Amino acid sequence: MFRSIAYGIVPNRRYADGVVTLVMGVYESCRALGVDFRGVELGDWLMFQQSELEYPNRNITLKSNHEFHITTNRYDGSIGRVVIKPTIPKIYKALLDATITEHVEYMGRVVIDGVGVRNNRLWIHGEVHMTVPLDVYYEHMVRYRRNNGKLIGGVDVNTDRINLAIINDDGELIDHRTFWFSEVTTRGFPRHKAWSIIGMRIHELLDYAYRHGVKTLFLENPEVLGRLKLVWIKRGDRGHENYNHKVMVFRSSIIEKIALKAPLYSIEVKYVSPRGTTNSEEHDELMRKYRLDRHTASAYLTALRGLITNGNKHYE
Structure with a gap:
């Protein structure tokens, strides 16, 4: 019809x-x-x-x-x-x-x-x-056809930044970095320009991970990987009934783009459950132990969960 x-x-x-x-x-x-x-x-x-x-x-x-x-x-x-x-x-x-x-x-x-x-x-x-x-x-x-790295990366995606944490096989934190795009959340910011900026930050993230020995990158697996790309987050819109959906879709879209671009850097992508990566005793303990901000601690915890998921015996 x-x-x-x-x-x-x-x-x-x-x-x-x-x-x-x-x-x-x-x-x-x-x-x-x-x-x-x-x-x-x-x-x-x-x-x-x-x-x-x-x-x-x-x-x-x-x-x-x-x-x-x-x-x-x-x-x-x-x-x-x-x-x-x-x-x-x-x-x-x-x-x-x-x-x-x-x-x-x-x-x-x-x-x-x-x-x-x-x-x-x-x-x-x-x-x-x-x-x-x-x-x-x-x-x-493809930008890099070979990857001889041995480290593991964890990523935490938010509405204004992407946090990367790099660990070794023993679960030790080797490095971490934040890739900002806070300007795109400004009300009225052009959507096309925003995604262009986010795309550049994603490539910077992957290039940094490759050059610092990351072989496998773990991302949060969103509960709903919606493909609706017609919504956008505007600061001050938290009262809107669909705000949580918009945040989820926005974060999911960035995660999808990271997963799509990672093979260009010969980086393997895997997913872990997002449950507890932002609010849990384990998360708060990592913040205190390593003096990390909340989002970097989430990236670190994501990497650790990926390490455990792969059956590594060194980390307890």
């Missing part, structure tokens, strides 16, 4: 299916998180999406010169093609070239995040997103 309605508005099978897939994903995420679907507000303006892997992608076609030829369906029923050449970060050019030369199937979508009038001419600003198989991404984006 939804597909027929979408197709009636956009007479393009791939775009219509993309709309249904997107909305269904949001609906299922709301059910998993207990969020009222009717209260969800969209963020950036999603213009076009094709939700099936295809090479070449017929609606959002990547060309050898890194241009994208995008199919548009006009109100009068006619079909056109818009050619755009977005700014491509240097690190992604090799992946785009591999997509073309290896005929990698991919999905595409166009997101509009700004529109206005300048000198009596309409302008829009946005991004082109591509989804490729994960093994292709790792093959062409």
Whole structure:
């Protein structure tokens, strides 16, 4: 039923299916998180999406010169093609070239995040997103192919920072560091810019862990790994009934990004239960013993739990 309605508005099978897939994903995420679907507000303006892997992608076609030829369906029923050449970060050019030369199937979508009038001419600003198989991404984006480290890392994720604790096989604290992004929690801070900053902190975290001998990184396993990415945390919003859900989704999104990027540094990721990592006698004891702040102690406890989970005999 939804597909027929979408197709009636956009007479393009791939775009219509993309709309249904997107909305269904949001609906299922709301059910998993207990969020009222009717209260969800969209963020950036999603213009076009094709939700099936295809090479070449017929609606959002990547060309050898890194241009994208995008199919548009006009109100009068006619079909056109818009050619755009977005700014491509240097690190992604090799992946785009591999997509073309290896005929990698991919999905595409166009997101509009700004529109206005300048000198009596309409302008829009946005991004082109591509989804490729994960093994292709790792093959062409990896930064360190070998990891000879032997240490263990624990991570604690919060709304304004990521804390890393590094331990050895005996459970001794070797090093710890905090990666801040507190500016992104300011009310009205642009979401796209916020995730850009968070992404940089994640790479700094993983690079630091790799250079300090971390082979395995343990993360808290959220009780609900919701994939709803349409909410954002604003300082002072704690009175909102969905605040806890927003915090959980935000932290889960960062954890997912760390897990996604870690293989680029040849770091293995594993999960431990988050229960008691922030409020427990063991947590408070670690704070007093090592004079750690609450979040660093949580990262340390996460690493210790990972050590125990792996069956290490040295730590008691």
